[in-house]
Amino acid sequence: MLGQGWTTSDSDEAAEKLRDLFDTHERSVFFGGAGVSTASGIPDFRSADGLYSQRFAYPPETMLSHSFYEAHPADFFAFYRERMIALDAQPNQCHRKLAELERSGKLDAVVTQNIDGLHQAAGSRCVWELHGSVHRNICQRCGTVYSAGQMVSRELEDEEGIPRCPACGGRIKPDVVLYEEPLDQDVIEGAVRAIASADVLVVGGTSLVVYPAAGLLQYFQGDTLVIVNRDPTPQDARADVLISCDIAQAFAF
Known part of the structure; x- marks a missing residue:
């Protein structure tokens, strides 16, 4: 070059x-x-008005980590649903x-x-x-795939706000790569x-x-x-x- x-x-x-x-x-x-x-x-992540410049209960990098997903699933899904899915975007x-x-x-x-x-x-x-993609959300027990729309509508959530598979009760995880994941x-x-x-x-x-x-x-x-x-x-x-x-x-x- x-x-x-x-x-x-x-x-x-x-x-x-x-x-x-x-x-x-x-x-x-x-x-x-x-x-x-x-x-x-x-919004992007690192610009002056990006996601990482906004104030949340935890730093966004923390909330988008695998360990946070495991330890605080309700907080993770609340943040993910509100900040990571933009169904109206064209x-x-x-x-x-x-x-x-x-x-x-x-x-x-x-x-x-x-x-x-x-x-x-x-x-x-x-x-x-x-x-990965917000448009694929996969049951970690049976592999059933759910849409981003279903995640936003909250139709799959249990009483704690965690999405569960109606077929088997398994937790539904977004098919996105979190921090700490390969x-x-x-x-x-x-x-x-x-x-x-x-x-x-x-x-x-x-x-x-x-x-x-x-x-x-x-x-x-x-x-x-x-x-x-x-x-x-x-x-x-x-x-x-x-x-x-x-x-x-x-x-x-």
Whole structure:
């Protein structure tokens, strides 16, 4: 790779550059984070007005941990239901453009750290969800899968506010990767294959500080690494193209 050689904070210039990259590369992959969904009304985590800057009874990182889920399930589900599920959110320009690029054969895959399912809602089909999805909630005893809508409606909750499977009484756990839990090995392997085979990797809407997800960039061996993020990231010096503007506007082409 060439190292950082082209930068802009102008959304029109960014859109033109991205259009050219997708038009001139045969194997393209998008790697995205929470910033992809902010234009859909879903707050990110680490910005000034993000989830981690808000005040709760416990720090959000604690409430989203496996140990908290086990020790304080009622508090976990109250936070999860209120803060992690956004059923009214709709795909924004970035989601829609990525789906369009896939349909036209210009994008091979999306690798996402998000759990909101908006890439699939926009029409993307090859999506590697590193941290799972709020739309899958699985009984830990019998494996029955329940929807996000059922979790929000509270129709499955017992008297303590913990969702239980009507069929067997088992606790229903969101199919999301909590702190202290490993990523799904099949998902990791699929994401690594996609990234390793790409000749252009567009990284967008992520601070690149959450591991092991951010570590997947090491598998990229193509010729053009693009980073699209409003704020600086630890990987900016590696980028061949560095875009610092709103990601939805950058994908308005």
